Amino acid sequence: EDDNVLHIGGIFPIGGKGGWQGGQACEPAVRLALEDVNKNSILSGYQLKLHWNDSECDPGLGASVMYDLLYNKPQKLMLLAGCSTVCTTVAEAAKMWNLVVLCYGASSPALSDRNRFPTLFRTHPSATVHSPTRITLMKKFEWYRIAILQQTEEVFISTVEDIETRCKQNGIEIITRQSFVSDPADAVKNLRRQDARIIVGLFYVVAARKVLCEMYKQQLYGKAYVWFFIGWYEDNWFEDNLENEGIQCTKKEMRIAAEGHITTEALMWNQNINQKTISGMTSEDFRKRLENVLRSEGFAIDRHRYPEGYQEAPLAYDAVWAVALAFNKTMSILQKQGKSITSFNYNNKEVADHIYSAINSTQFLGISGYVAFSSQGDRIALTQIEQVIEGKYVKLGYYDTQSDNLTWFDKEKWIGGKVPQDRTVIRRVL
Numbered sequence: 001e002d003d004n005v006l007h008i009g010g011i012f013p014i015g016g017k018g019g020w021q022g023g024q025a026c027e028p029a030v031r032l033a034l035e036d037v038n039k040n041s042i043l044s045g046y047q048l049k050l051h052w053n054d055s056e057c058d059p060g061l062g063a064s065v066m067y068d069l070l071y072n073k074p075q076k077l078m079l080l081a082g083c084s085t086v087c088t089t090v091a092e093a094a095k096m097w098n099l100v101v102l103c104y105g106a107s108s109p110a111l112s113d114r115n116r117f118p119t120l121f122r123t124h125p126s127a128t129v130h131s132p133t134r135i136t137l138m139k140k141f142e143w144y145r146i147a148i149l150q151q152t153e154e155v156f157i158s159t160v161e162d163i164e165t166r167c168k169q170n171g172i173e174i175i176t177r178q179s180f181v182s183d184p185a186d187a188v189k190n191l192r193r194q195d196a197r198i199i200v201g202l203f204y205v206v207a208a209r210k211v212l213c214e215m216y217k218q219q220l221y222g223k224a225y226v227w228f229f230i231g232w233y234e235d236n237w238f239e240d241n242l243e244n245e246g247i248q249c250t251k252k253e254m255r256i257a258a259e260g261h262i263t264t265e266a267l268m269w270n271q272n273i274n275q276k277t278i279s280g281m282t283s284e285d286f287r288k289r290l291e292n293v294l295r296s297e298g299f300a301i302d303r304h305r306y307p308e309g310y311q312e313a314p315l316a317y318d319a320v321w322a323v324a325l326a327f328n329k330t331m332s333i334l335q336k337q338g339k340s341i342t343s344f345n346y347n348n349k350e351v352a353d354h355i356y357s358a359i360n361s362t363q364f365l366g367i368s369g370y371v372a373f374s375s376q377g378d379r380i381a382l383t384q385i386e387q388v389i390e391g392k393y394v395k396l397g398y399y400d401t402q403s404d405n406l407t408w409f410d411k412e413k414w415i416g417g418k419v420p421q422d423r424t425v426i427r428r429v430l
C-alpha cells in the first residue's frame with residue numbers, strides 16, 4: 001500500500017427513513033475538508049484518504065459497514081461516524097481495534113461515558129449542552145418552579161436526568177415531569193392540573209406540532225406561560241406539514257400557541273461570519289462552497305429547504321481538521337522516537353494512545369466555532385437563545401457554559417407586558 005497515505009474510515013447516515021439522514025450534507029462537507037487538508041502542508045507530505053459507506057442511521061448496518069472497513073485493507077487509523085445510535089454501537093466496539101471514533105452527528109447524552117466509550121470524541125455537542133442555558137434563564141427571570149414535558153425517547157430521557165440534577169443544584173423545583181409516546185393530550189392535561197407555568201419541552205419536531213396544537217386546545221399558552229422548545233427545528237416548523245400529519249389546528253391557531261416561546265440550541269456555525277478560521281475560510285465562505293457542491297449534486301437549496309445535515313455540516317468539516325491536527329501532532333512525537341504513525345495496527349495500543357492524547361488536546365477555531373473536547377470527549381460549544389416574537393424567531397442572546405457568561409440583547413417580549421410568573425400569586429386584599 002502507498003506509504004505516504006493515512007487511511008481513515010467513515011460511516012455516514014445517507015439513505016433510510018429512521019433517525020437522522022445528516023450524511024447527505026455531512027459527507028460532502030468531509031470531502032471539502034479532505035481537499036483542504038490535503039492541499040495544506042498540515043500533514044507534512046502525507047495525504048489523508050477516506051473510505052466510507054452508508055449506515056442509513058441504522059446501528060446494525062453501521063456495524064456491518066465498520067466490519068467491512070476494518071476487515072478490508074488498507075487498515076484505518078480512526079473512524080468518523082454520525083447518528084447517536086450508530087455512534088453508540090461503533091464507539092462501544094472500536095476499543096477492540098484501538099480506534100479513536102470521532103462523531104460529527106451524535107447528540108445523545110449517553111455517549112458522555114468514558115467507561116462504555118473510552119475512545120469516543122464528538123464535534124457535535126451533547127443534548128445536555130442546553131441544560132445550563134435553560135437554568136441560567138430560569139434564574140435570570142426568577143422561575144424556581146418548573147415542569148417538564150418530554151417524548152419517551154432515549155435522548156430526551158437522559159437529557160431530563162441532567163436537567164433534574166442541575167435544578168436540584170440551583171434550588172429549582174420540578175413540580176411535575178410528564179411524558180408521552182406519541183399523543184401528548186393527557187400529559188398536557190396533567191400540566192394544567194398541576195398549574196404548570198414554566199415548561200421545558202423535549203420532543204422531536206413532529207411531536208412538537210402535536211404538543212403545540214394540544215396547548216392551543218387546552219389553552220396552555222399566552223401571557224401566563226413560558227415554553228422552552230428545542231431550537232433546531234426548521235424555522236417555520238409550527239406552520240408546516242399540518243395537514244399530512246393530521247394536526248387538528250389551523251396555521252393561525254398554531255401561530256397563536258407558538259407566540260412567545262423560547263428556544264435553546266447549540267451553535268454549529270461560527271457566528272462571527274467574517275472571522276477567518278484554521279482553514280483560511282470564514283463560515284460564510286464555507287457556506288457558499290458547501291451550497292455549490294450540494295447544488296451540483298442535485299440538492300435544492302433555498303431559505304426553507306436544505307438537505308439533512310446542512311446545519312451540522314461544519315461539525316463534519318471540523319472533524320476532519322481535528323483528525324489532521326491530531327495526526328500531525330502524533331507524527332512529530334513518533335518521529336522523535338524514530339517511529340512512524342503507519343506502524344499503527346489494531347493491536348498496537350502504543351500508537352493508538354498517542355492518537356488518543358493528541359485528539360484529546362486538540363483545540364482550534366473551526367467553521368463551527370472554537371473546537372475543543374471535554375474529558376468525556378464531548379464538544380464544548382456555545383448555545384443560542386431565541387424567542388418567537390410576532391411569528392418570527394428573534395435572537396435573545398448567547399450563553400457560554402465554560403465561562404458561565406450570558407450575552408443578552410434585551411430583545412425579549414412578554415405577551416402580558418411583564419415577565420410571566422412561575423406560580424399563581426395570591427394577592428392579599430387587606
Ligand SMILES: CC1(C)CO[C@@H](CC(=O)O)CN1
Pocket residue numbers: 019020022082083084085105106107108232312
Ligand atoms: C441537532 C441534531 C438534529 C440532533 O440529533 C443529531 C443526530 C443524533 O443525535 O442521532 C443531529 N443533530
